[in-house]
Each structure stands twice: as structure tokens, then as C-alpha cells.
Amino acid sequence: METRSREELYINVQPIQAAGRLTADAMKAMISYGDGYSVCDFCLKPFRLDKIKKPAIEEFHFELAKFVGMDEARTVPGARRGFQAVVSSLVNKGDSVVLQAVGHYTEFLAIEQAGGIAHEVPINTSGITTGDAVAQTIEKARKKDGKLPKLVIFDHFDYTNANEHDIKGAVKAAKEFGIPVLYNGAYTVGIKPVDGKALGVDFVVGSGHKSMASPAPSGVLATTKEGAKKVFRTTKIEGDVSGRKFGIKEVEMLGCTLMGANIVAMMASLPTLRERVKHWDAEVKNSNYFVNEFLRVDGNKVVSECPRKHCLTKVDCTESFDKIAQKHKDHGYFFTHELDSRGITGIFPGATRSFKMSTYGLTESQVKYLAEAFVEIARKHSLEVH
Amino acid sequence: MGKKSVDALFDALYALTDLRVIFRKTAPKHELSAGQKKEAKESLDTAKKAIDTIEKELKL
Numbered sequence: 001m002e003t004r005s006r007e008e009l010y011i012n013v014q015p016i017q018a019a020g021r022l023t024a025d026a027m028k029a030m031i032s033y034g035d036g037y038s039v040c041d042f043c044l045k046p047f048r049l050d051k052i053k054k055p056a057i058e059e060f061h062f063e064l065a066k067f068v069g070m071d072e073a074r075t076v077p078g079a080r081r082g083f084q085a086v087v088s089s090l091v092n093k094g095d096s097v098v099l100q101a102v103g104h105y106t107e108f109l110a111i112e113q114a115g116g117i118a119h120e121v122p123i124n125t126s127g128i129t130t131g132d133a134v135a136q137t138i139e140k141a142r143k144k145d146g147k148l149p150k151l152v153i154f155d156h157f158d159y160t161n162a163n164e165h166d167i168k169g170a171v172k173a174a175k176e177f178g179i180p181v182l183y184n185g186a187y188t189v190g191i192k193p194v195d196g197k198a199l200g201v202d203f204v205v206g207s208g209h210k211s212m213a214s215p216a217p218s219g220v221l222a223t224t225k226e227g228a229k230k231v232f233r234t235t236k237i238e239g240d241v242s243g244r245k246f247g248i249k250e251v252e253m254l255g256c257t258l259m260g261a262n263i264v265a266m267m268a269s270l271p272t273l274r275e276r277v278k279h280w281d282a283e284v285k286n287s288n289y290f291v292n293e294f295l296r297v298d299g300n301k302v303v304s305e306c307p308r309k310h311c312l313t314k315v316d317c318t319e320s321f322d323k324i325a326q327k328h329k330d331h332g333y334f335f336t337h338e339l340d341s342r343g344i345t346g347i348f349p350g351a352t353r354s355f356k357m358s359t360y361g362l363t364e365s366q367v368k369y370l371a372e373a374f375v376e377i378a379r380k381h382s383l384e385v386h
Numbered sequence: 387m388g389k390k391s392v393d394a395l396f397d398a399l400y401a402l403t404d405l406r407v408i409f410r411k412t413a414p415k416h417e418l419s420a421g422q423k424k425e426a427k428e429s430l431d432t433a434k435k436a437i438d439t440i441e442k443e444l445k446l
Contacts, residue, residue, distance in 0.1 A: 008409040024407045028400050343414020363411060 006345050011366050014346030015312050016159075018360035019191050019211040025268035026213055033264040040259075046248050049256035049263075050074060060267045067274065068185070068204045069195030070222035072232060074250070075208070075258035075266060079186045080106035082205035082221035084113065085252035086182050087151065089231045091116040096149040098137050098174075100129045100165065102158040104184060117141075119149060127161055127305060129154070131169015138177050152179050154201075156194075157187040160356075161304040162312035171200045180227070186210050187312065189220065190273045191360060192280040202227045208262070213269040218262045286367045287311040287359045293371035298384035299323070303354065311360035322352040324381045338377045344370060391443040398436035405429040 006012055007021060022030070033039065042054040050061050065073035076082045083106055091097055093115030099107050101120040111118050119141040121133045134152065141149050152174040156167045167183065174181045180202035185194050189206025190213065196204040208218025223231055232253070235246045249255040258266070287308045294300050299319030304310075321335050328334040332350035339347060348355050359367050378385050408422050408429075418426060 008406060008413060010414050021410070024403055027403045027406065031399050031403070032396065366413070369415075 010340075010343050010345040011362060011370055012346040013344065013357040013359065013362075013370065015356040015358045016210055017346065018311065018358040018362075019213065020207075020209040020216070021213060021361060022215065022265065023213045023269045023272045025272070026215070026265035029264040029268040030215060030261045033261040036260055038260050039263060048248055048250075049259060050253075055264060055267065057263060057267070060263075060270065063270060064220055064266075065222050067270065068189055068206065068220065068222045069197045069199075070204055071225045072228040073220055073222035074232060074253055075263055076205075076219045076221050076253070077217035077258060077262075078209070079104075079184065079205045079207040079219045080110070081217075082203075082219055083107050083110040083153065083182065083184070085221055085231055086203050086205070087111055087114045087116065087153075089233070089252060090180065091150045096141050096145050096147075097151045097153060098134065098141060098149045098179070099153040100155055100158065102127075102129065102160055102163075102165075103153060103155050104159050104186065107153045107155075107184065116150075117145065119144075127163050129165040129170065131166045131171075131173045134170045135173035135176070138173065138179065142177075148177055149179055151182060153182045153184060155184040155186070157310050157312075159187065161314045162187060162308075162310040162356075163305045164309045167199060167201075175200060186219075187310065191277060191283065191311075193277045196222060197224070203231070208258075208266050212266065212273055214266045215262050218258055218266050283311050283360055284309060286362065286364065287313065290359050290367055290371050294374055296375060296386045297378040298386065300378075312356060312358040314354065314356045316354045318353045320378065320383050321381075324383070325352040334381075335377070338380070339373065342373045342376075344373055387443050391440050394436040394439040394443070398433045398440075401429045401432035401436065405433075 039052060039055060039057060043052055049057065051058050061073050065071055087097065087110040091111065091114040096117040096119055097111045098119045098121060101122050108118055119137050121129050121137040123129050138149060152170060154167055154170045155165060157164055171181050182203040182205060183196060183199060183201040184205055186207040188194050189204065190211035194204060202224055204222040206212060206220040208214030209216035232250050234248045235251055238245050291302055291306065291308055291313060294315065295302065297320050301316040303314040303316050325332045325334060330337060332352040335352045336349050347357055375385055405426055408426050409416065412418055412422065
């Protein structure tokens, strides 16, 4: 087996890997609980995985709900399965859902799977989705479909530029029409404080492997008591020959929630998550430090909003490193090689025009080293540094 | 050979995991601070002790 050692050998700025890196305790959980049904040693009545007391999975679900400020939570195999569960519960064929034009693609797929209609909220000239735009889209949808949308899905930070969108405005707009809101916290839950009830949302979805220092696939779907009645509804089906019934298995969870090493690793990382969300400001400060140094290179641009409110940033080097690439024998790979020789990885190989990167989780000295590397490469290739 | 060896096996793996995290925090230069050197030494000592236990238990 080929060992993956890039996290040990490099500073990895890959945009979606940064906050999913495991804690030491999660790594230990993976070692101990790697076997398939490892958490099922003590699966006793009522025979549902989230009710298991040893290891303390039931307790973890209570803690997880508390962590995101909601009443109930379930673990899911990735945020997308959380979107799927909510949309499947609330949206019937021909119903509509309002979501951002910059919303994650899996939200669209969840709507498609349910036979729903997607109404996109456009971003403004600053790349932000405003509450007013959400209200206008709801009105437009009502006129077009002759009925109100069944759900608003809102990404607090989008996955392309990681710009912060007006979640409070979006919730206010949705609530005025009595429409429930799904908060997509794939880029927030686990790295910055999220309190679903304080925000007034009905559902909170987070990604374990993206932002909760957990292995893939993993994630969380949390909701209010009211939302739980719909999304965590239990089975009613009965076999017409066997007469079999399936107890308290939940339909959207297909019976049992996240299993084995993944759930135990999520559990192992939770104490670290509770602590690290308190230091979000320091992470954003590091992000802005890097961005400011990056912008010292003549021609470098930041596509994401500035100053940064997130550690994931989209940058544009068309007028800087890409100009070097045009004339270099290795083309864009000159930049990859320069970074690699300095122990930096995670930027799309060969990319010199536009790419995303994240400084999340790097120590202050690693961020400084990273910024210096960009400046050093620019100077080496005779780009002006201000 | 019994529970003692198995416990020692996990002790060694966990101690080396702690060292792995130090490698991550100090990449790419791996210039360890005094505190990190102390932690690394403790991890290695724990791992060595655990391996000794396994060798004794297995009469190797």
C-alpha cells in the first residue's frame, strides 16, 4: 500500500482538505475501530446505532446537537446526505426550493432527486447573497409556480470563493413567508461557532470530512424538535407477506447512522472542535496575513471578498505567475515544482491562473513560511514585489 | 501472551500517532521547539517501553 504522507512532509493548502485533517484522538480511533461493525459490540434494544451507549454514541448525538445549537442531531455520511434527507422529507414532485446561485451542487442534486424545482438566488456585484435577494426570489417563485417554495437552502460561506453570505437576512426573508431554512455549514460547522437556534434556522448540516476533523464520509444533520418529527420520522411500513415491522428505524437514515471508525473518530474530535471554534478569529487573521503578503506580488489578485472572513480563498495569478508559465519550459508546472521544492503542496498541479487554497489549521510560523515562499518564487522569476 | 501485550501494542501505536501529529505541525522543516522535542521524546520512550513489553511477553 502506498503511504500518504503529504500532511507529514508538506504544508498542505488544499482548499477542502485543511479542516478535515484528523486530530490525534481521531487517528487513534481509526486504529482501534477500523473493523466494519466495530461499534456494534453492544448494540442492544432498541437496536439503532445512534442509541448505542458503549461506546457513548447516544451521548455523542446529544452533544453534537448542543454543539450546533439545535435539539436533535444525527450523523450522516457527508453533508450531501443531510441535504438529501431534508429535501426528501419536505419536497414533493413539483414543489420548489430556493437556493443560492453559488450553492453547493449537491443541493441541486438533492432537489432533482425529489422531483423538485430549483429557484436560484443571484449574488450581488460583491459576490454576496443578500436577504433582499432571497425575498425577491421567493416572491418570483410564488408568482411562477402559484405556490410558495417548501424550503430555503442557504450556504453561509460558499464553496467557490468562501464569501460570507447574509444568513441572518436570508432567515428573516424565509421566515416572513413561513418557509423553513436549511443552513449549509459545510464550511463553518467545526471551525467557527455555529448556533442554529440563534440564527433561527430549522436544519443545520455540517461536513465531518470537510470541517470537523473527521474521516470521509461523515457529517451532521441537526434540527429542532419540530424538524425532527419530519426528518427523523420512524418507519411505518409493514411487509405484506411477512408482516414484518422495523421498530424505531428512521426512514431518512435508512435505519442506522454513521458506523465504525468514522463515528468514533467524529466523537474523538469533538472536544478539539469545541475548543478550536473559539480561535476562529486567529485563523481568519492568519488568512488575511497570507492574503496581504500574496498581494505584494505585482499582478496577484484575490477573487474572494476582502478582507477575508474565511481561510479558504480563491486567488488569481493571471497577471503574475501565469505570465511566467507562458514562457517557461514546464509551463504551469514550474509553479508546482517551486512550491514542492519548498515543501508546499495542495494547489492544483500546473495551475497558475486561478486556484483555491486554505490556510486553516496552519501554525503562525507555517503561514509566514507559506507567504514568504510565494514572495520568494515571485522574486526568483523577476516579478515585482511591493 | 495476552491482554498485556495487546494493551502495549495500542500504547505503541498511539504514542507514534502523537509523534505523527508533531511531524504535521512542524512540516515541512521539522524544526521542533524545546517543548515539541520533549513531547517527541516522551512518545518515543512510551513506544519503546511498549515494544519491550511485547517482546518480553512473546518471549522473543
